[in-house]
Amino acid sequence: MSExxxxxxxxxxxxxxxxxxxxxxxxxxxVRMHQSAADTITAEDAEMNRSAVATVTAETVKAHQSAxxxxxxxxxxxxxGTVGIIQAKxxxxxxxxxxxxxxxxxxxxxxxxxxxxxxxxxxxxxSIVLLSRKVEGTVHTVIDTRGALIxxxxxxxxxxxxxxxxxxxxxxx
Numbered sequence: 001m002s003e004x005x006x007x008x009x010x011x012x013x014x015x016x017x018x019x020x021x022x023x024x025x026x027x028x029x030x031v032r033m034h035q036s037a038a039d040t041i042t043a044e045d046a047e048m049n050r051s052a053v054a055t056v057t058a059e060t061v062k063a064h065q066s067a068x069x070x071x072x073x074x075x076x077x078x079x080x081g082t083v084g085i086i087q088a089k090x091x092x093x094x095x096x097x098x099x100x101x102x103x104x105x106x107x108x109x110x111x112x113x114x115x116x117x118x119x120x121x122x123x124x125x126x127s128i129v130l131l132s133r134k135v136e137g138t139v140h141t142v143i144d145t146r147g148a149l150i151x152x153x154x155x156x157x158x159x160x161x162x163x164x165x166x167x168x169x170x171x172x173x
Contacts, residue, residue, distance in 0.1 A: 016043075018051075031058075033066075046073075061088075076102075091117075105132075 016028040018036040031043040033051040046058040054069040061073045068083045076086050078093040086093070086100045093100070094108040100115045107115070107122035114129045122137040129148060130141040143151065 107137075 014028065015030045015032070016026055017032045018026070018038070019034045020036060022037045024038070025040045025042075026038055027042045029044045031041050031046045033041075033046075033048045033053070035050045036048075037052045039054045041053055041056045041058065043056075043058045045060045046053075046056055046062070048061075048063040048066040048068070050065045051063070052067040056068055056071045056073065058071075058073045059075070061068075061071055061076045061078075063076075063078045063081045063083075065079070066081045068078070068081065070085045071083060071088065073086075073088045074090070076088045076091045076093070078086075078091075078095060078097075080095050081093070082096045083093065084098045086097060086102065088102045090104045090106075091100055091102040092106040092108075094110050097107075097110060097112040097115075099113055100107075100117065102117045103119070105115060105117040105120045105122075107120070107125045109124050110122060110126070112125070112127040114131075115125070115127050116129075116131040118132065119134045120130065120132040120136070120139075122139070125137060125139045125141070127139070127141045129143045130139060131145050131148065141147075
């Protein structure tokens with residue numbers, strides 16, 4: 001498998017199929033990638049299989065066994081992948097995710113740092129921080145919505161006390 005770097009011109013093509021290549025920027029209505037890497041993808045629909053992309057901006061993103069840096073889309077589906085940040089209206093993912101900010105989130109066997117959404121559903125969700133109005137499924141989280149509020153209040157109270165003590169001890173007379 002020889003790897004070559006191909007800079008694609010930003011002309012808006014209909015469909016771009018990539019297989020076993022490294023590219024910089026891809027702009028098309030539909031982008032399909034297989035065992036490829038890209039810096040930036042801008043498309044209506046983007047499909048990736050065993051690929052890596054730094055930044056994806058699309059209407060719909062589907063990824064299978066892929067690594068994505070930042071994704072901004074309306075609908076995102078990731079199977080057995082790793083994603084840094086997802087911002088979307090609807091997200092369906094399993095695998096590893098740094099942060100998810102979406103209206104509707106569906107996680108299956110997922111590990112996430114931060115999950116924020118109006119509705120969160122999942123089979124087994126493990127997260128550090130989970131912020132949501134409605135949660136369905138088995139969730140193991142370090143900090144949930146109530147925990148985040150308590151930590152914020154305790155942290156604010158502690159900071160206020162330290163500030164007052166500092167002024168009393170070291171303030172001008």
